Amino acid sequence: MKVAVIGGGISGLGVAYFLAKLGAEVEVFEQKYLLYGASGRNSGGITAQFMDKELIEMALRTMKLYEKLQSEIKFNFLLRKGGYLKLSDNPRELEKEVEYQKSAGLKVKFLSPEDVKEIFPDINTNAFKAASYFKDGAVIFPWPVIWGLAKGCRELGVKIYDWTPAEVVSETEVKVKNEVKKYDVIVNAAGAWSAEINNKLGIKNDLRVVKEEICVTESLRPYIDPYIIHSNGLYLSQSMRGEIVGGIVGKAGEKSLDSSLDFLVKYAKLATKLVPKLRGLSILRQWSGVYDETKNGKPNFGFTGKVFQLNGFGKNGMSLALAYAEKASKEIMKS
Amino acid sequence: MRKVVCRCEDLSEEDIIHAIELGFKDIESLKRFTGAMTGPCQGKGCMMHILRILSQKTGKSVEEIGVTTQRQPVNPVPLYILSGDEK
Numbered sequence: 001m002k003v004a005v006i007g008g009g010i011s012g013l014g015v016a017y018f019l020a021k022l023g024a025e026v027e028v029f030e031q032k033y034l035l036y037g038a039s040g041r042n043s044g045g046i047t048a049q050f051m052d053k054e055l056i057e058m059a060l061r062t063m064k065l066y067e068k069l070q071s072e073i074k075f076n077f078l079l080r081k082g083g084y085l086k087l088s089d090n091p092r093e094l095e096k097e098v099e100y101q102k103s104a105g106l107k108v109k110f111l112s113p114e115d116v117k118e119i120f121p122d123i124n125t126n127a128f129k130a131a132s133y134f135k136d137g138a139v140i141f142p143w144p145v146i147w148g149l150a151k152g153c154r155e156l157g158v159k160i161y162d163w164t165p166a167e168v169v170s171e172t173e174v175k176v177k178n179e180v181k182k183y184d185v186i187v188n189a190a191g192a193w194s195a196e197i198n199n200k201l202g203i204k205n206d207l208r209v210v211k212e213e214i215c216v217t218e219s220l221r222p223y224i225d226p227y228i229i230h231s232n233g234l235y236l237s238q239s240m241r242g243e244i245v246g247g248i249v250g251k252a253g254e255k256s257l258d259s260s261l262d263f264l265v266k267y268a269k270l271a272t273k274l275v276p277k278l279r280g281l282s283i284l285r286q287w288s289g290v291y292d293e294t295k296n297g298k299p300n301f302g303f304t305g306k307v308f309q310l311n312g313f314g315k316n317g318m319s320l321a322l323a324y325a326e327k328a329s330k331e332i333m334k335s
Numbered sequence: 336m337r338k339v340v341c342r343c344e345d346l347s348e349e350d351i352i353h354a355i356e357l358g359f360k361d362i363e364s365l366k367r368f369t370g371a372m373t374g375p376c377q378g379k380g381c382m383m384h385i386l387r388i389l390s391q392k393t394g395k396s397v398e399e400i401g402v403t404t405q406r407q408p409v410n411p412v413p414l415y416i417l418s419g420d421e422k
C-alpha cells in the first residue's frame with residue numbers, strides 16, 4: 001500500500017503515523033514548514049464537549065491517543081489536564097447542552113458563576129451567567145505535538161517532505177517538482193487548503209475557510225488551570241510555558257494571515273472584563289491562522305474515489321484529529 | 336563557558352547547534368522547535384546570533400536563510416492600554 005498524504009499538520013502526520021504502523025509506505029507533502037497551518041497556530045484547547053455522540057467518542061479517543069503516543073514516541077507534548085470551561089450568557093441553552101452530553105456518557109457539569117470561582121478565583125462572575133465544566137479537558141502545546149508526530153513518523157520510515165508543494169493531478173497521481181508520482185491512495189489532509197485540492201479534482205465539498213486571530217502575553221507561573229471559552233467568542237488559557245494564550249473565535253470568509261489592531265483591542269476588552277487581574281500583563285505577540293470547517297460541524301471524512309478526505313475539523317482539530325486519523329488508517333488499509 | 340544566545344528562553348549556542356543537527360535547518364522550524372525568538376524580545380536580541388549559527392552550520396548565506404515573520408506588537412503592550420481602560 002503506497003499512500004501520499006497532502007498536508008503535514010496533525011491530521012496528515014497522524015494518519016501517516018498510524019498507516020506506517022500498519023505497514024504502509026507513506027510520503028507526506030507539506031507546502032511550507034511543519035506548523036505553518038492551523039496545527040501550528042491554534043491555542044491547544046482539548047475537549048469532548050460536543051453535541052454529537054460520534055464527536056464525543058472521537059474526542060475521548062483522541063485524548064487517550066495523546067497519552068499513548070507521548071510515551072510511544074518518547075516526546076513530551078506538554079499536555080496539562082486542568083479542565084475545560086465553556087462559559088455562556090445563555091444558561092438555558094447551555095444546560096440543554098450539558099444534559100445531552102451527560103446522556104451521552106460524558107462527565108460534564110453545569111455550574112453557576114460562583115461554582116466557577118472555586119475553580120478559578122480570579123474570574124469575574126458578572127461576565128457570564130453559567131458554565132459547563134469538563135474536568136478531563138486539557139491544554140496541549142501544538143508545537144511539540146507536531147514535532148513528536150514527525151519524529152514518530154520518521155522512525156517508522158515515513159518520508160516527510162517539507163517546503164514541497166504537491167499538486168494532486170488525479171485521484172492517484174501527485175505532481176512534485178515536475179515529476180508525476182503514482183499512489184494507491186491520496187489523503188487530503190490539507191486543512192484550509194483542502195477545498196482547493198477537491199475543487200481541482202471536481203470532488204464536491206462544502207468546506208469553507210475561517211480566519212482566526214490569537215495572541216500571547218508574557219509568562220506567569222502557571223496558575224490558571226482550565227481552558228476557558230466564552231459564548232461571546234473569547235477564549236484563553238495558560239500554556240505550560242506560562243504564557244496566556246487567547247483569541248476570539250473567527251468568522252468564515254477571509255483567508256489572509258494578517259494580524260489586526262482591531263482584534264487586539266477587542267481581545268483586551270473581553271479578556272480584562274472576564275479576568276480583571278490580567279490588565280497589567282503585556283501582549284508579546286499576535287498572529288492569525290486559517291482552518292476549514294463543514295456546515296454540520298463534523299469533519300469531512302472518508303473515501304471520495306481513491307482520495308481519502310481527512311479535513312474539515314473546524315476549530316476542533318486538536319480535539320478530534322488523532323482519532324479520525326487512526327480510523328482513516330484502518331479504512332485505507334482495508335481498501 | 337556557556338554562550339547564551341537567547342536570554343528570554345535561556346538557550347545557549349550549543350542548544351541551537353543541537354537543534355540544527357536534529358534537522359531543524361530553516362529559521363521557521365528552528366524557532367518553533369527551540370522557542371528562540373518567541374520570548375519578550377521577539378527575536379530582537381537573538382535572531383542575529385541564530386542567523387550566524389545557522390549560516391555557519393548549513394553553509395547558506397544569511398540572505399538565503401531569511402528572517403522569521405515579524406509579529407506585532409514591536410514591543411510588549413499591556414492589556415489595559417489596548418483596552419483603553421486607564422483606571
